[in-house]
Amino acid sequence: MNVNQHTPMASPYGQPQPGYGQPGYAPLDGSYPAPYAPYNGPASAYQPGAPPQGYSPFTSFPSKALAANPVSDLPSPLDLGPARGPPTSGPPPVSAPQQYNQYSQSQGSMQNGPPPPTQAPPRPAVSQPYNQGAMNLSGPHPSYPQHYGPPSTMQQVTNQMTGMQITSGPPTAAGPGYAPPHSSQPPVSTGYSAAAQASYTQAPPPVSSAPTQPPPPSGPAAPQQYYSGPPPSSQQPFNSSLPPTSQQQQQFTSSVTPQPPPQQTLPPSSYSGPVPPQSQPPVPPVSQAQQSFPTPQPPFSSAPPPVSQSSFATGPPPSAQGSFPPQGPPPSSQPGSFPPPGPPLTSAPFSQYPGPMPPQQQPPPSQPSPYHSGQHPPRPQMPPTSMAQSNHLPPGPQGPPGPPGPLQQPPSQPGMQTGYPPQQNGAFGQVRGPQPGYSAPYPGQPNYGAPAPAPPAQKRLDPDAIPSPIQVIEDDKAKTTEPFTTGVRGQAPPLVTTNFQVQDQGNASPRFIRCTAYNMPCTADMAKQSQVPLAAVIKPLATLPPDEPPPLVVDHGESGPIRCNRCKAYMCPYMQFIEGGRRFQCGFCSCVTEVPPHYFQHLDHTGKRVDCYDRAELSLGSYEFLATVDYCKNNKLPQPPAFIFLIDVSYNAVKSGMVNIVCQELKTLLDCLPRENPEAESAVRVGFVTYNKVLHFYNVKSSLAQPQMMVVSDVSDMFVPLLDGFLVNVNESRQVIESLLDQIPEMFADTRETETVFGPVIQAGLEALKAADCAGKLFVFHTSLPIAEAPGKLKNREDKKLIGTDKEKSLFQPQVGFYSSLAKECVAQGCCVDLFLFPNQYVDVATLGVVPVSTGGSVYKYTYFQAQSDQERFLNDLRRDVQKLVGFDAVMRVRTSTGIRATDFFGSFYMSNTTDVELAGLDCDKAITVEFKHDDKLSEETGALMQCAVLYTSCSGQRRLRIHNMAVNCCSQLADLYRNCETDTIINYFSKYAFRGILSNPTKAVRETLVNQCAQILACYRKNCASPSSAGQLILPECMKLLPVYLNCVLKSDVLLPGADVSLDDRAYLRQLISCMDVAETHVFFYPRLLPVMKLESGSLPVAVRDSEERLSKGGVYLLETGLHLFLWVGASVQQELLLNIFGTPSFSQIDSNMTSLPVLDNPISQALRELIYSFRAQRSRYMKLMVVKQEDRAELIFRHFLVEDKSASGGASYVDFLCHMHKEIRQLLS
């Protein structure tokens, strides 16, 4: 659906963006309603206890369900929790329902509130038919409608349809899509057939139904049903008419529910069990679902309502029906619901929706009475989530037993949907209204909306209907055809996921600087009101693609770079030359400075210097100055830097093979030391140290026949035992070094020393650099917690009991102060530390990482390092780390024009005052996020300027200044702000902000802060920029429509929400790692890239799919990358030919899941896939080890963790749930 919607969006995009935004929102709105319905369902599910419900149904179907259930169960409750604070805390079953209720209530209230306004126009008709709940739902929907004008119609139709279906449909719908869930519910639904809505709205309904039927099963089943139900209903509605729009939203939810099924590969299987065709169904469903979406789109675009309907009717319905039918019968109870969820879901939802709709309307009253009050609608939202959960859980088990009942129940869900549809209808209508806000720019929206709505309208909270990252990414790619020129102030660059070329025309390339907002609010009040963080992510030494020239080097001679007298800003394009060129006025502080005679140049008639385009510093955004001796430490030109390798040779290090590998590798790696001129020899000198409890320095002076080892046992007071011969030129001492590297593994082959030191190791490197009077980098290869008696000795403090408590933050803080002061010393010397960890147990990364993080270094971690399987990853990381361009002894300063000020910095560095970012080392992968705050008013005329100056020593020992200039617009209208910001960058900022926050605040508080701020941002938009609409409608700014999904990913990250199996070290490691990531890296880290690779063609990338299990086809093979991990997921029913092409074996069971590289096979698919993997790896700063995950394999659990749109095992909310939650938050803010 999303695709469809997006596509339509896309078409209008340029103009319609606003429209999109609205559409996006609309879906959300829809989602809400849908959610509500689902919520109710889920609630019911929850009440029984997500697990119980799921189980109960399963219990009947224990055989299959069992396995899946446990997993799913856990997540479900957890999911609830995350999604909605309360649920998480509360016991899944009981609390969950309540929570849901609450949510539902809140939502309901919200809805109630909103419905009147928004719904008033659209809903009346629809809503009336539907229950009040429906009205409410409609409220939220309206927003969708706007986008999806058609949908609304669809919704209406659907509503009608649903109504229709409900009566007749419920059973059928239930049968097909949500048969399983419904099956459980069915009874309820039956009972409540009239009150189906109630069931939807209320979780209770299920319960109530439960009484009649077996409570537990019904509960879970119900949710599923709801899910399933909604989709079908939506479909139907679409077919029918407007209702769909609302349904679309619902569909979203429903789609979510469907997702679960797909996620539940197991369920499908279970389903398959019951339904022979299942296997087929699932696959088709997915495809269908997608297809169906697309189809709808075209229709929409062309002929909104009719086409869409037709399309739906044709596309989805059939598929849905088809899928459902098969499922329906066997699973009717469960299978139907689950299996359908995935693929059929889409279709199913529609069918179901219709069914549900009616029930809802009726039932609501009974059960809903409370819910109806308005809460019910909200619940629907929950249901989806719950549905999802329930789906997960129940799928297997429920499938068989539940099905029948659920099927019936589904109707209830439909009811919910119905409720939604109305909302959607209203929303759509209204939405268009709000769109206007956007629309202002996009007049055509209505049209778009009309078309788009139609398709989306089909379902309720259909995941496809809520903003899709993939869609946004693809749209941006499609939009970006021209090179991006930086000359226009305040122009947002293409997304980080888009390949584009940059032409520097006076502002820094987005590869160097990306801002959260390219239209900064003029005043602090505005900034405060919007809560949009004003930040820039700066990657000063970023590597540019080969087709973009590196920054030019400018030499201003002996007197050094020309700077403003007052603020010391460096000469840049923002300097205004006056008085015939004799003076220039600083763009930052407006101070007038004399132009030195040697720099004088006449101005042309426009006031520009005649040589403007001959000088990089007058025409470009990024360039470098040669620094003079005044810019050097101690007023002395720097020595070339040195690399020191410090290798742990304790028992563990030797046994794991690490020592051997490092030594072997260094022999060749030393030829690749960084150099600026590829022809010349690298000026970097090298030194070697090994250590366990004591340190061994090596004299590798070229005149020696054999290296000499010098043992320093006095670790309490570290010193460097030798100077001459320790740091040497590689070429001169090659023989000695090789001899040394050959002998190190031998020497320690029989070591029994298990204790290590760490502090003294860094001290040793530091002292060596001090003695040599140069900057440099330490490569520390370390294995274990340093427990030997020495400064910086650590104790094991990993205490899982602290997680979740207020003391959790202490786990992220260094346990001793020693390393902080050591880091300070390192920075003073320009000693950057890169740490490679090979732990077999807790090593306290939080403490060991202090020095690397403060010195601009990196931490690499290879837990349970095994030479054979991890060697490649480690070696590639090491190679890259050694070779990459790096500057030393760097100081970065960000100057800004009057009005704003850089107030906060995030990244790997050290600050001794509030303005200078000191980096002992700064490599091409390190990014620094800078936050700005107002200290005065900005003017729209001049905009806001920033200049980032990095003074550093290059790897050849040259002192340089790299300057990046950036100018952005300023605005006095909030709408302008929202129109021109970049969600990826905001997420980068948020993640860094949050990850630093957990050092001083309870994790929970940090999460809440994030959610609040996000809600405020969106609420502010809603309040000030969106056209008035139902409060129940979720309206997101186009530029930020992905904010919820991405933020949810941040919230779900291991750092903020650890699973049981995530070690403290892992969290600390990630925390530190992310602190220096740039936008592209955080983007893919938080929202992994998932590519279907069944039909690879070399040269072109397949379109990614969303990170949800639902998107995976059993017959497919997918590649998922996060920047740190790389998975190849293989569906259980992949065609033999494909397996043969990729793995060289036709049998799924013979695929070796331990393989770390694909076999080299001579066929296009294998080649293309390996090329793809290669290109992925090449894009990332760290080597990603390939992990082959077979569907239903144990390893799949790990893989699922990265399907970030789904609920996570650690309790992270699914996208849909979170969106609902966010909506609730926003509405609270608005009310």
Place this chain on the structure above:
Amino acid sequence: MTTYQEFIQQNEDRDGVRFSWNLWPSSRLEATRLVVPVSCLFTPLKERPNLPPVQYEPVLCSRANCKAVLNPLCQVDFRAKIWACNFCFQRNPFPPSYAGISDVNQPAELMPQFSTIEYIVQRGPAAPLIFLYVVDTCLEEEDLQALKESLQMSLSLLPPNALVGLITFGRMVQVHELSCEGIAKSYVFRGTKDLTAKQIQEMLGLTKPAVAGQQGRPLAPQDAAATCKFLQPVHRVDMNLTDLLGELQRDPWPVPQGKRPLRSTGVALSVAVGLLEGTFPNTGARVMLFIGGPPTQGPGMVVGDELKTPIRSWHDIQKDNARHLKKATKYYEALANRSATNGHSIDIYACALDQTGLLEMKCLSNLTGGHIVMGDSFNTSLFKQTFQRVFSKDYNGDFRMAFGGVLEVKTSRELKVCGAIGPCVSLNSKSPCVSENELGIGGTSQWKVCGLNPSTTLGIYFEVVNQHNAPVPQGGRGAVQFVTQYQHSNTQRRIRVTTIARNWADAQSQIQHIESSFDQEAAAVLMARLGVFRAESEEGPDVLRWLDRQLIRLFMFHLRRSPFLQVFNNSPDESSYYRHHFVRQDLTQSLIMIQPILYSYSFHGPPEPVLLDSSSILPDRILLMDTFFQLVIYHGETIAQWRKAGYQEMAEYENFKQLLQAPLDDAQEILQTRFPMPRYIDTEHGGSQARFLLSKVNPSQTHNNLYAWGQETGAPILTDDVSLQVFMDHLKKLAVSSSA
């Protein structure tokens, strides 16, 4: 009856003992009046080619506080198989192994000619000798090269089973591991940090093997040998070590202008001592320290690294202006005592033009029986040959060195021991024969002499405690027994026992006898030792005054002018060096030190000893002066002119050539036997180096009385010092005028 002279000579040859008095006054009062105490110079390991050691253990007196060794002076009842201790008169049965003893079948120790006898103790494992080189690398390239060669050469001189170790130091201290193949390993210590022995052993990884030792049994040396990677048998690491020494670099740390190199001598020694302490306590070991300059950092620092601050001079010391002196001395003394306790001796080979801190470090050698050698450069034959001579062998092919000696003195009741002066430390062994009066290192009857060689001589001072009213019966004899236990260089443990006896004499009735039994030379040396000993701890002038009060003898004139008491014109290091040797050399050498020998060569006859007087310096003579530390050949003005004219090259002046050659030959002879090798100086009239001669001779002619004496009779000395003539005149006046 032989003369006293012969008697004395005989005794010295047999027992290595020379007493100041060979008849002992029989009462305390009389002894006190004699001024010169009853005392002796004892050379424990005097070479006795005709003294084969016996292969059994000595028989000891069974009285717990006596334990004297059976000796020829004991009364023996062959029938009862009982012997009476001549010190405590305890009657002791012979042990079972002496069952066959009889009048005609006496063990060696009872025969009079075996008043000195050596036993070989078979107990315990044979401990290897240990040589630990501690090498300063802050040297000039040339010096370092020479030193490296010397060290490499020395490896071939070491017994193959000896353990050898290497520590080098500069700014850092490196302990080299010798057992490794491939990569040369060393443990490095910071040169500025004072570490305890325990820390050092921990850091060297020496503490762990303790686990290997069985419970309750201390680690046997062999075990330690196996586990200590720093000390390895020469034969095993010969090649390794040779290479290692060959690759030895100068200290790589840059020395900024105006600075001295940072030299961590203190820590290096501390590590060396700690290493040996932890691995081979109570085993013969020699730490050989080679330094090319003063310690400039860390504990034991003698001078800072700023060149603008000169190293302390006597002037500074007297003005209490040497800031590091006390601290450094204390530091080295502590080290020396630790080392002595463990029986390890420390040699110092200091080769530099400036001072190297011997003043502070002298105790290291003085207390442990080590050598001190001072030279200008390692690249001189003085050092090279001296160093080589350390490893010289005796007629048996054994090294002329012994380790871990313990000298015990037992006296008969009328006599008590006041102390000893020599390269030894007190073992604080209180026994009945210890006097309350201390002379030298007193308060004990046992001393530890960690390093011994055949010429090591101690001065031992006694006190007659017999009261005047309890005269010794006529014909009574006092006896002294010296028991020296030591580790022979062939790793055997040996005990040498010397028992001597002297007659008592009543001073009132037999004063002439006592007088004639006076050994002037021995007394001079013994008193000089006392003087030096005091000089070490007291202000110079005070010592001179004390000496003046105590003695009025010919030698004293020269002694007063000698560097042992006079610090003028000598650096603190030189004084320390001279004194070091003075208190350990035997009588002959000591005499040479006090009053240098001057030989005159001329066409007028064979070489003849001449007065050490400026009047002996004549134009047609060649003079050969031996001051122990220097060997000066001085060509008179005429001879020098002839030599310059090249007459010696002409066949017809063959005799001149021979004349020139004669002193050279004689000098060579001395050079070959003397340890340490003296500085060899070949000079002539007017040569700058002639000062060595001119500063020694009696300034009978100076610029003040030049014309009074006539020019042809000698060479005037430009000095304000009084001449012997003046000294004597003054002395006579004093002696007569009043008794002080």
